[in-house]
Amino acid sequence: MIPFDLLLLFFTASVLLALAPGPDNLFVMAQAAQRGSGAGLLVTLGLCTGLLLHTSAVAFGLAALFQASVLAFSLLKFAGAGYLLYLAWQAFRAGGEQEGDTGSDTLQRGRLYRRGILMNITNPKVSVFFLAFLPQFADPARGSLAVQLLLLGGVFIIAAIVVFGSISLLAGVLGERFRQSARAQKILNRLAGSIFAALALKLATTER
Template sequence: MLELQTVLMFIGASTLLALAPGPDILFVLTQSMSKGSRSGMVIALGLCSGLVFHTTAVALGVAVIFQSSELAFTLLKLFGAGYLLYLAWMAFRDASRSKLNLDKTPLALSALYRRGILMNITNPKVSIFFLAFLPQFTNPALGSVTVQIFSLGALFMLCALSVFTLVSLLAGKLGAWFSKTPYGERILNYLAGTVFTALAVKLVFTSK
């Protein structure tokens, strides 16, 4: 059982970390602006669901593999970068279709949810971050450290989901206004594609 003071400190730290500029919040921001608040919130839910993977990895010690094995770390980050480039290509494609006034079929919410999960779990630095961050708030004298890790992971997910939901709502309203302007939808898609490409390049050159 975690102490109240520890829980409050952890919630404060987690909220600030979720607010810090990073791949996840940029992903939510760009997707909410280009596809709407509801899509952004579904992606946020997917991103936070992906944190279950990283929490489990830390609790079971699997995250140590990504920290100690250069090959495992490199393979996962390259897969993640490839996925981001795929998203960038789709965003640029949608921008081109907007220009030609072609009909676009919106992604199903389930597809957006899976996109969020995949985006999160293919970033090995999240597991390494959790490996360094979560144990700092555990206390073996209070019971099972594994249970405490899962409890802290769940709290982090709630904090991140709250922040991402707020970002989705605000970005969605901004995107809705912007898309009504001439070429607004094209610009939003180009912006999303550029952000995805930049995140992919950043991930490729990320080191442990």
């Protein structure tokens, strides 16, 4: 199995990668600032559920499809960009109210969790990244590659939860004052909408 010192090195690299500005941590930050730390944590759990799917795809060879097929890669990335544009439209439309505040708390929690999953699984760059990154720390001489890749994916997810969870708490606290004012909330919603739109543009124009 993978030596502990190599797992520690992998965990450190994963934390640094999660800290680097990117679509996922910007998405978590925007959601937490707009809707509170709890919302950011739910989105984080959704994103990490998506990482489970990407890890499985790498471990069992499905990610190679997105690296090899232009069509599959393009279809998934445009689906993700379209979803982000939908979120941007919702945020701009919300004005001075928190988007989607009507309805039960359970419904809202489920929606935020699913939002994180959709954001993550519709970004084919994650699978391609995992396909390039995870195998560097695996070795056939240590046993099943699939098991090693699943373990590495699990360690990466722990690192992502630590980093994204911290971002959620910080952004939620900083955004609390804005959420107390309708005018400030309107500005916050427009800022979140702009971030979603920018992420959509970045995803739509990304290359394999």
